[in-house]
Amino acid sequence: MNNQNKFSRRQFLQVTGVGVGGICLLANCGNSISIWRFFSNTEAKLMDAIADQIIPPDDWPGGSESGVTNFIDKQLVGPYVRFQQDYRKGLLAIHDSCNDIYNKQFEELDWNEQTAFLEKMEAGKMHGNIWSNGFDKTFFSLCRDHAMQAYYGSSRHGGNRNNKSYQMLELDYPLIIGQNRYKS
Amino acid sequence: MNKKTLLHKSLLVLSVIILFFLIGFGSFYSYWNSAPASKTCASCHEIENSVNILAQSTHRTLTCKECHGTALSNGLHSLNEKSMMVFNHAKNENTEDIRLNEPQMLEVMNNCTRCHKIEQSKWLSGGHSAKYKDIFLNEKHNKTEQLNFDCLRCHGMFADVDIDELVEPLDIKGPWKFKDSAVANNPTIPCLACHQIHNEGSPYKSPEYSNPQDIFYKRKHSVSNVSYYNRHDKTKIMAENLPTLKLWENERQVKVSDDILMRNCIQCHAPNGKHQAGTSDDRTPRGVHEGLSCMACHDVHSNDARQSCIKCHPAISHCKLDVKTMNTSFADPKSPNNIHWVACTNCHKDAKTLKK
Numbered sequence: 155m156n157n158q159n160k161f162s163r164r165q166f167l168q169v170t171g172v173g174v175g176g177i178c179l180l181a182n183c184g185n186s187i188s189i190w191r192f193f194s195n196t197e198a199k200l201m202d203a204i205a206d207q208i209i210p211p212d213d214w215p216g217g218s219e220s221g222v223t224n225f226i227d228k229q230l231v232g233p234y235v236r237f238q239q240d241y242r243k244g245l246l247a248i249h250d251s252c253n254d255i256y257n258k259q260f261e262e263l264d265w266n267e268q269t270a271f272l273e274k275m276e277a278g279k280m281h282g283n284i285w286s287n288g289f290d291k292t293f294f295s296l297c298r299d300h301a302m303q304a305y306y307g308s309s310r311h312g313g314n315r316n317n318k319s320y321q322m323l324e325l326d327y328p329l330i331i332g333q334n335r336y337k338s
Numbered sequence: 339m340n341k342k343t344l345l346h347k348s349l350l351v352l353s354v355i356i357l358f359f360l361i362g363f364g365s366f367y368s369y370w371n372s373a374p375a376s377k378t379c380a381s382c383h384e385i386e387n388s389v390n391i392l393a394q395s396t397h398r399t400l401t402c403k404e405c406h407g408t409a410l411s412n413g414l415h416s417l418n419e420k421s422m423m424v425f426n427h428a429k430n431e432n433t434e435d436i437r438l439n440e441p442q443m444l445e446v447m448n449n450c451t452r453c454h455k456i457e458q459s460k461w462l463s464g465g466h467s468a469k470y471k472d473i474f475l476n477e478k479h480n481k482t483e484q485l486n487f488d489c490l491r492c493h494g495m496f497a498d499v500d501i502d503e504l505v506e507p508l509d510i511k512g513p514w515k516f517k518d519s520a521v522a523n524n525p526t527i528p529c530l531a532c533h534q535i536h537n538e539g540s541p542y543k544s545p546e547y548s549n550p551q552d553i554f555y556k557r558k559h560s561v562s563n564v565s566y567y568n569r570h571d572k573t574k575i576m577a578e579n580l581p582t583l584k585l586w587e588n589e590r591q592v593k594v595s596d597d598i599l600m601r602n603c604i605q606c607h608a609p610n611g612k613h614q615a616g617t618s619d620d621r622t623p624r625g626v627h628e629g630l631s632c633m634a635c636h637d638v639h640s641n642d643a644r645q646s647c648i649k650c651h652p653a654i655s656h657c658k659l660d661v662k663t664m665n666t667s668f669a670d671p672k673s674p675n676n677i678h679w680v681a682c683t684n685c686h687k688d689a690k691t692l693k694k
Contacts, residue, residue, distance in 0.1 A: 189386075310571045316579040326581040328568050332608035332618025333492065336482045 190223075192230040192238060197245045198223050203261040204248075207268050208301040214322045215315070217301050225304030225313030237296065244293035247284040248275075254282070385436075388536050396539035396563070405449045405535070406442075437572050440496045440524070447528050457529075460639035466527040470494060473526050474505050475514050484510050492606040493526035495569040532602055534565040534574040564598075566605050577602045585622055587615040592624055597631035599638070607632075616679065625681030635677075643677075657685075 188194050193201060205217030230238050252260045252271070260268065272294065274280055280290035304313025314320070320327040392398060397405075438446065451458040461467050473493045474485065485508055487501050497504060504521070505514055516522055539562075546552040565574040580601035585592040592615050594600075609620035616624075623630045635646040644662070651661045666680060667673035674684045 308571065310573060317575065318579075321579070321581070328566070328570070328575070328580075328605065330581060330583055330604060330608050330613070331611045332620065333488070334483055335610075335618045 190227045192241070193223070193227050196249075197241070198227065200245050200249060200260055201226065203268065204272070204297055205301050205304075207272050208298055209305055215318050217305065219315065220305050220318060221309075221313045221315040222301045222304040224315075225307070225311055226300050228312035229300070234300075240293060240296060243284070244289070244296070247280075247282075247289070247293070250284065251280060251282060391536040391538070394538045395536060396541055397535060398541065405446050407445055407449070435572075440498050443496050443528065443530055444524065447525075447530060450529050454529075457639050460637065461529070464637075464639060464641035466639075466641065468493065468526050469522065470516070470524045470526060471522040474516070475522075477512065480512060480514055481510050484508065485514075491569055494524075495531055495567050496528065497521075531567045532564055534563045534576065537563045537565075537576070539563055562599075564602055566602050580605065583609075583613070583622065585609060585613050585615050585620070587624060592622060593629045594622060595629055595631035595634075597633060599633055600631045603632045621678045624679040625684070627678070627680075 188198075190198050201223040202218035205222035207217075209217035209220070209222070211217075211219060226234075226241070230241060248260055248271075252258060252263065255271075256263060256267070260271070263271065275290040275294040278288055278291040304311070306319050307313055309315060309317055317327045389402075392402075474480075474489070485501055485505055490497055490501060490504075494504070502508055503517060506517055507514070564577045566577065566580055567574050577598045578601075582596060582601055583594050583604045585594055604620075604622070607619045607621050609615065609622075610617040615622060621632070627634075634649075635643040637643075637645070647661045652658065655661070665675060666677035667675045670676065674680070
């Protein structure tokens with residue numbers, strides 16, 4: 155306990171850092187900052203719509219409600235940094251293609267149009283430069299894989315909100331198991 | 339310039355810097371403590387989430403300080419932590435899963451009990467206020483079951499260290515002692531093992547008598563924020579999202595109450611992995627009380643059950659017994675009259691002749 159109260163030089167510098175850091179945070183932060191870590195607010199909305207297409211809501215929560223977007227967003231600034239550019243490019247591509255074909259945002263399409271659009275991606279039949287080299291296929295499977303990881307993984311990683319998928323599978327989480335009690 | 343004036347000058351410069359810093363930081367600090375949370379605490383986006391959720395909680399009218407203390411009253415640790423956040427932030431490292439450490443948790447708990455004295459006194463009188471020394475230095479227990487990391491799942495769940503850093507030696511011979519004796523009197527099941535504060539809820543208010551929808555039987559029940567702290571994930575799980583116990587008495591499935599709050603209790607008062615009734619610390623009612631929730635008899639904080647019998651007895655009874663004075667030999671799980679699973683057949687050998 156005691157040594158915690160000593161103010162070392164290093165801590166002094168760190169504290170100064172907070173003061174200065176804090177002030178610049180206060181001065182600036184207000185303007186239109188995304189509530190997400192990597193995604194912009196628009197990207198996140200689009201991602202929600204895709205997540206619901208991949209895991210549609212029924213009696214149990216769908217992809218967006220279970221936090222797929224939050225999972226991907228969180229992983230993109232962590233273990234999945236390497237996919238940052240894929241998401242930036244892929245979401246933009248979907249946005250642009252929808253604009254070209256329907257003159258609408260993906261989220262504004264009706265359910266079946268959305269499905270059809272993603273099926274086309276999955277089949278690798280998208281047109282346009284931005285989709286070249288099979289990017290349509292790879293981006294779709296990236297989203298699908300990550301959505302599954304989010305939905306069925308540990309909620310610690312940002313998805314599977316309230317452990318709903320475990321309840322759906324009738325898995326006890328946390329496991330109910332007593333102490334050993336002298337081998338009883 | 340000779341050495342002396344150089345020293346002189348730099349000392350002067352240094353003190354000016356320090357003065358500047360003190361003024362700057364001082365005013366910044368007092369602003370920080372008095373300004374609304376949305377302008378200060380929330381300006382770190384790591385904390386923004388906590389602020390937003392608190393604004394929808396039962397305790398929405400309180401300031402952060404009323405529970406967390408100020409950075410300074412919390413000791414350097416906390417300031418240090420906040421500064422690390424700024425640094426890690428700059429380095430683009432993930433800092434969002436910040437959690438209170440055990441001393442911070444205990445400080446917060448001290449603040450809860452300022453307002454919730456009654457719950458605190460009841461908790462103190464019950465089994466859940468057992469201290470570290472009661473649980474980890476218990477000779478009988480330690481001689482039969484070797485201390486291991488899993489003990490901390492149900493008691494000492496907020497410990498910042500693992501069991502090998504907590505107690506030595508890790509064998510069944512002893513004598514055992516804490517590596518840091520300061521922990522001896524820490525509570526093993528503090529309030530925050532069962533309560534989640536940054537969570538949706540609404541402050542209590544009196545009904546709107548002019549609005550027929552607000553008459554008591556039509557009012558929406560406010561959800562209580564009972565949760566279970568899962569050490570493994572360092573997260574709290576709301577009771578409604580915890581699993582209900584499925585329990586077997588040999589082949590027969592025992593009827594278990596669907597009371598949401600009971601899901602919290604059975605995380606710790608749990609049967610063995612096969613979920614056989616009566617194994618390990620299972621106390622799920624069977625026999626005459628099968629299907630009742632723990633809360634039907636036990637007060638949530640004092641754990642007292644003796645006061646409860648009168649809620650149902652002698653009104654509900656075949657036997658006209660004064661159950662309040664009868665010996666239910668609860669403490670011995672093998673007792674035929676154990677209150678948790680006493681059955682008609684324990685007292686009436688020829689149960690078939692009884693008309694129910």
